[in-house]
Amino acid sequence: MTILTAVSEFVEERIVNRRPSVALQIGTHLPMWFIDQVKSSRFQSVIRYAAEKSPFYRRKFQELGIDPRRVKTPSDLRDFFTASEDLRSNPIEEFLCGAPQIAFETTGTTSARNKRVFFGMQEMESMARYGAIALMHLGLTASDRVVSAFDHSFWVSGPLAREITRLVGCLHVEAGKIDPGEFYARAADYQFNVILAEPSWLLRVSEIAKSRGTWPMKLLLVGGENMTEQTRRYIEDVWQVDMIMEYGQTESFGAIGVECHQKDGYHLNELNFLFEIDQPDGDGYGELVYTTLTRKVMPLIRYRAADMTRLIDAPCPCGLPMRRIAKIRSRKDEMIVCGMGNISPWIFETTLRGVNGISPDWQIRVTRPDHKDHVEFQLELTNGEDPSLVSDSIRQSLRSQFSDFWKNYEMGLYELDFKFGAPGTLRQGRKLLRLVDLRHGLVDSR
């Protein structure tokens, strides 16, 4: 370990890790060379650690002839990446390098099987500390009153919000993802001035607040899905306050990037992750790839996030030195995140199975004619079946097999539409795209 690395580790461990308010002051003055030094040192350490402790990484490095002791930068790993499929197709124990204390799941994209990701409580505290620093940078203080409305079932966001607010020292009430109308009625009594939630759910609360009245708000923070700038402006107009977005995944243990008040990209958690953009196009957009730099239980090396974005190199006017990524442009795989939830073709294959009177060709289109997502079933009628009977049957199938998606429908987070055509009208080429995202404005045009 060089003296520089030792100093870096000392500063991070002894000062940054102690008090979020002190860490924020230091964080805004951290020089880029310091951040790069910490990243480089930690990257080399995690490669050696994973090769030693994880049967999966040890095997992969051996197969590819990679000597972990010689790996200095990501390019030394050549074309090795960890894909989400690796987490499903290998026994999860092969990734574990330490005793797990807490686990969360990600919803399936190409299959019904969820990915399981394991962590230690110290990793929870570390991620929460960075979350607390980001929220304090946005103005959160110990005198604020925060309510969070995340679904707690196997999901990382709720427990993380609890830990973050504990570190900030503010009031925190966990509403859970309850009916927006009920939330509105109960939240008004507390006069919460900060709401943490998913954007489509917050949109519904905001629609209610627009007609029934608002109360003074300091900050709205959303995560879990993407959102158009049009919808952001609608929500901000209702509450007369900034709505800030965060970006993360279960695999990354929640937010790895949080916007500042500039709302121009997510400031990255660069001391705990090393980020790369794989195969960037002419505009710099490619797949986000990250390596966890400090995790001991289940480190991930060059993990493919499957989200398309670009790195923003220009310094941010807010003063934070941490680099930013642009708003996510699209998913690499076919999963679409919308008001219904995280939806993939297999969900609709399951829903439509056994529904009479339709051809095997169908397509789901996600549109957003106004503020709200519409999930539109494009179907071909056979045998002259009554369209209303078909749509009733599909609703029934969805309700009985996917209670979470149905719950979001009943809460008014999205609309269901049905369009019917004659057999043979949908398929234009050899391959019929099953799931199409037709929402405009989710793309960052800057």
Ligand SMILES: [Zn+2]
């Ligand atoms: Zn900024």
